[in-house]
Structures are given as C-alpha cells and as structure tokens.
Amino acid sequence: MISKIPPVVAGMLFLTGATAVTGAVMTYNAGSIRVSVEEKKPGGDHVHIIVPAILVPAAMGMVPSKELGKHAKEIQPWLPAIRAACKELERTPDVVLVEVTNPNEHVTITKRGGAIHIDVVDPGENVHVVVPLGTIQSVAERLAAGGEQEGPPA
Amino acid sequence: MKKTLLVLAGILVGATMALAQSAESWVHVRVVSADEKGETVKVNVPMSLAVAVLPAIHSDDLHDGKVHVRGHHSEDIDLRAVLEAVSKSPDNEYVTVESKEENVRVAKSGEYILIKVTDHKGNKEKAEQVDVKVPMSVVKALLTDVNDKDELNVLAALEALKAHGPLDLVTVHDGNESVRIWVDSKSTAD
Numbered sequence: 001m002i003s004k005i006p007p008v009v010a011g012m013l014f015l016t017g018a019t020a021v022t023g024a025v026m027t028y029n030a031g032s033i034r035v036s037v038e039e040k041k042p043g044g045d046h047v048h049i050i051v052p053a054i055l056v057p058a059a060m061g062m063v064p065s066k067e068l069g070k071h072a073k074e075i076q077p078w079l080p081a082i083r084a085a086c087k088e089l090e091r092t093p094d095v096v097l098v099e100v101t102n103p104n105e106h107v108t109i110t111k112r113g114g115a116i117h118i119d120v121v122d123p124g125e126n127v128h129v130v131v132p133l134g135t136i137q138s139v140a141e142r143l144a145a146g147g148e149q150e151g152p153p154a
Numbered sequence: 155m156k157k158t159l160l161v162l163a164g165i166l167v168g169a170t171m172a173l174a175q176s177a178e179s180w181v182h183v184r185v186v187s188a189d190e191k192g193e194t195v196k197v198n199v200p201m202s203l204a205v206a207v208l209p210a211i212h213s214d215d216l217h218d219g220k221v222h223v224r225g226h227h228s229e230d231i232d233l234r235a236v237l238e239a240v241s242k243s244p245d246n247e248y249v250t251v252e253s254k255e256e257n258v259r260v261a262k263s264g265e266y267i268l269i270k271v272t273d274h275k276g277n278k279e280k281a282e283q284v285d286v287k288v289p290m291s292v293v294k295a296l297l298t299d300v301n302d303k304d305e306l307n308v309l310a311a312l313e314a315l316k317a318h319g320p321l322d323l324v325t326v327h328d329g330n331e332s333v334r335i336w337v338d339s340k341s342t343a344d
Contacts, residue, residue, distance in 0.1 A: 080210035088206040093178075095198055095341045102193040 031115055031132035038126045053135040060142045068143055075143045086137040090114060178202060179316045182336050189330045198341060201316045208309050219309025220300060234303050237293050240267065265290045282328035289318045 033056065035049045060068070075082075089111055098109040110117040114134065120127040179201035187193045208219045215222040240248060240262055249260035256273040267288045274281035295314035296306045315321070315337060326333035 077212055080212075081207050084206045084210040085203060088200070088203045092200050092203060093341060095200070096196070097198060099196040100193065101195075102191050 031134070032130070033132070033135060034128070034130040036126075036128040040123065040125055044125070053132045053138075056135055057138055057142055060139065068145075071143050072145075075140055079140055079144045082140045083137060086133045089116075089133055178341075179319075179337055179339060180341055182334075182338070184334045185331065187331045200341070201312065201337070205309065205312050205316065208312065216308075219312075220305050220307050223304050223306060232303050234297050234300070237297055241290055241294055262290075267293055280329045282326065285325045287322060287324075289314070289321065291318060 031053045033049075033051045033053055035047070037045070037047045039045050092111055094110070094112045096108055096110050098107070100107040105120065105122040107121075108117070108119045110119070111133075115130050115132045116136065118127075118129040118131075181197075181199045181201055181204065183195070183197040183199075185193075185195040208216075212218075215224060243262060245262050245264065247259060247261040249258060251258040255275050256271060258272075259268075259270040261268045261270075267286075267290065269284075269286040269288075271284040272281050273284070292311045292314045295310035296308070298307050298310050300307050315323075318337070320336075320338040322334070322336045324333065324335040
C-alpha cells in the first residue's frame with residue numbers, strides 16, 4: 001500500500017507531519033496564555049481564551065513600533081530586574097506568592113510549573129489568568145527592543 | 155556492585171536535593187486586618203529571588219543593591235557611625251525616648267538589635283506596637299562596601315539574613331491590624 005504512494009506525495013506528507021509535530025513541541029515548550037472569565041450572574045458570559053505563547057512575539061511584531069516605543073521607555077530600566085526575576089522564578093518551587101482574602105474577594109498569585117497563575121474570585125465573577133514566565137520575559141524584551149528601534153530615551 | 159553504586163548515587167542525589175531545598179530561605183509577610191473589611195494579605199518570597207532581583211533594580215535611591223538613605227534627618231546623623239558604634243558596644247538599652255505620643259527603645263541584646271516603638275498618640279487603648287529584631291550580622295552587612303555615609307548595602311544585608319536562618323524580623327500590632335514579617339525555610343506562611 002505504502003509503496004503505491006508517489007514519492008512526491010509521501011515527501012509532502014512527511015514534511016506536513018514533521019512541521020505539525022515540531023509546531024506542537026514548540027507550542028508545548030513555550031506553553032499557553034490562558035484567560036478565563038466566568039460571570040456568576042444567570043446567563044452571564046463565560047469567556048475562555050487560550051493563546052499559544054509562541055504566537056505572542058509574532059503578534060507583538062505587528063504592533064506599530066511607535067506604540068511599542070511609548071512603553072519601552074518605561075520598561076527599559078526594569079528589564080534587568082524582570083529578567084532576573086523570571087530566571088529565578090523558573091527554578092523556584094511551586095508556591096503561592098501572594099494571597100489576599102477578604103469577605104468579598106480571594107486573590108492569589110501563584111508560581112506553578114513554568115507559569116504565573118492569577119486567580120480572582122469575587123461575588124461577580126471568577127477570573128483565571130495563566131502566563132508562562134518565558135512569555136513575561138519575551139514581552140518585556142520585545143517592548144524594550146521597540147524603544148531601541150525608536151531611538152534611545154531622551 | 156553496579157546495584158550498590160546505583161543505590162549510593164540515588165542516596166547522594168536525594169541528600170543533595172534535600173539539602174538544596176532546606177537551604178532556601180523565604181521571606182513571609184502577613185497582614186491581618188480585624189476591621190469590617192477583615193482582609194488578610196500573605197506574601198511569600200524566596201530570598202534567592204530578592205537577592206537576584208535587587209542588584210538589577212536601578213531607581214532613584216537604589217542602585218546595585220545599595221540604597222541611599224535621604225531625608226529622615228539622615229543629613230544630621232552619621233548612620234554608619236551609629237550602627238558601627240552599636241555593633242562594637244556591649245548589651246544595653248541605647249536609646250529611650252518617652253513622649254506623650256510615642257515611646258521608642260533601641261537595645262542591643264546578644265547578637266540582635268531590638269527596636270521597640272509604641273505609638274499611642276495620647277490614646278493608650280489604641281496603641282500601635284512595632285517590634286523589630288535585626289541580627290548584628292545584618293547590621294554589619296548593611297555597612298559593608300559602601301561609598302558614603304548615607305548608603306546602606308541592602309543586598310549584603312539580605313545575604314546575611316539568608317545565612318542567619320529563621321527569624322521574626324518585624325511585628326506590628328494596633329487595635330485593628332497586625333503585621334508580621336519573618337524569615338524561615340518554609341515556602342508557605344501556614
């Protein structure tokens with residue numbers, strides 16, 4: 001059966017398969033940004049967004065450099081600290097970094113695996129955000145690089 | 155023989171991992187409010203994170219892990235000279251200030267500097283009590299490798315704190331709120 005497949009088609013099938021596997025592995029390694037908002041009122045919205053983190057740098061590449069430049073000046077001084085924090089958090093065991101509890105709200109910021117999880121539970125909605133540490137660093141780097149393209153800060 | 159070596163290697167790896175885990179120090183902050191909001195805030199930060207991030211922060215008064223103490227009448231006081239003198243002195247209560255609004259006591263006890271502030275603003279029932287306990291090693295570290303009298307080496311102090319081990323650093327109590335800042339080897343506050 002396999003021997004009947006023309007070599008060109010077999011090659012294309014192999015390439016497609018290899019690309020899909022490579023993409024899956026890259027996506028798995030980079031992780032995903034997940035945002036989930038569930039309104040508690042009857043008929044409330046449930047929004048779940050999953051974006052492969054690998055797409056973020058590409059998406060940022062579409063933002064006009066003028067726009068990036070505005071934030072670059074603010075983020076540049078903090079870039080070394082962000083880098084150091086992300087690197088250190090990567091090797092930190094999983095932990096609840098911040099927890100705020102009051103009768104109306106419960107907020108946690110947790111380091112779990114290679115990501116930061118932010119959970120907010122209040123009477124109106126549940127919000128769950130997951131951002132891979134690598135994405136935080138890469139977004140910060142991209143923002144700072146945007147400023148360099150614009151020229152050094154005044 | 156191979157089996158024995160594997161078992162030994164396993165034990166070695168396990169022991170190294172256990173040692174590495176126990177070596178990590180954590181700074182914990184807990185704020186418990188007893189007012190109608192009833193809010194509790196817990197913060198757990200690995201000391202290694204603070205040590206890694208601090209030198210990378212360059213803001214107005216903080217550079218390379220060193221902070222310039224401006225204001226707070228620091229121009230009138232040679233903070234380094236005071237701390238240095240205290241570190242070399244025998245145990246004693248060095249500062250006692252008693253006024254209608256607050257009492258302040260600074261003492262040296264063994265390897266610690268103890269600071270106790272009671273702020274009652276004339277109302278003793280709602281007094282705010284602040285207790286600070288700082289190891290002498292941390293005080294000495296604050297003064298190492300600094301360039302002028304208004305500079306304190308916070309990074310060196312953090313390293314000294316990390317080496318010191320478990321410690322209650324700050325506790326604050328008033329009628330409505332309590333704050334505790336402490337260091338231990340656990341990643342959770344509870």
